[in-house]
Amino acid sequence: MRHQKNKITLDRKTAARRSLLANLAESLILYEKIKTTKAKAKATSSVVEKIITKAKGENVLNARRSLMKILYTENAIKKAMEDLKNRYSDKKSGFTRVIALKRRKGDGAEEAIVELV
Numbered sequence: 001m002r003h004q005k006n007k008i009t010l011d012r013k014t015a016a017r018r019s020l021l022a023n024l025a026e027s028l029i030l031y032e033k034i035k036t037t038k039a040k041a042k043a044t045s046s047v048v049e050k051i052i053t054k055a056k057g058e059n060v061l062n063a064r065r066s067l068m069k070i071l072y073t074e075n076a077i078k079k080a081m082e083d084l085k086n087r088y089s090d091k092k093s094g095f096t097r098v099i100a101l102k103r104r105k106g107d108g109a110e111e112a113i114v115e116l117v
Helices: 014-031 038-055 060-070 074-087
Strands: 033-037 096-103 110-116
Touching: 014 033, 014 038, 014 074, 014 110, 033 038, 038 060, 038 074, 038 096, 038 110, 060 074
Parallel strands: none
Antiparallel strands: 033 110, 096 110
8 A cells, every 4th residue: 555655756757756856956955046946946856955954964974975865966975064054953844945936938837936044
């Protein structure tokens, strides 16, 4: 039975979904604000929350290695481990904010902005 198995699939296979979310998460960490569709924004928000929580962990080497599995570039890992870790050191959660925008003109998709608080 699949009771309470609510996973955001974004109509993609596992590998494509992981790549998409990793790219969006990396862009959000580097630029601190991205504009995307509402579904992708919600999925990215949860991924980035987990990344920042891992970066705030006690064991620095273990946290860096686990972030290397998710993020692609060293710049994003460095920013998460140094800048974001210090910025959110006193906060437990709620590192991201999703702001809904109007629908896109071409296909009518709901757009949103994801930003770091």
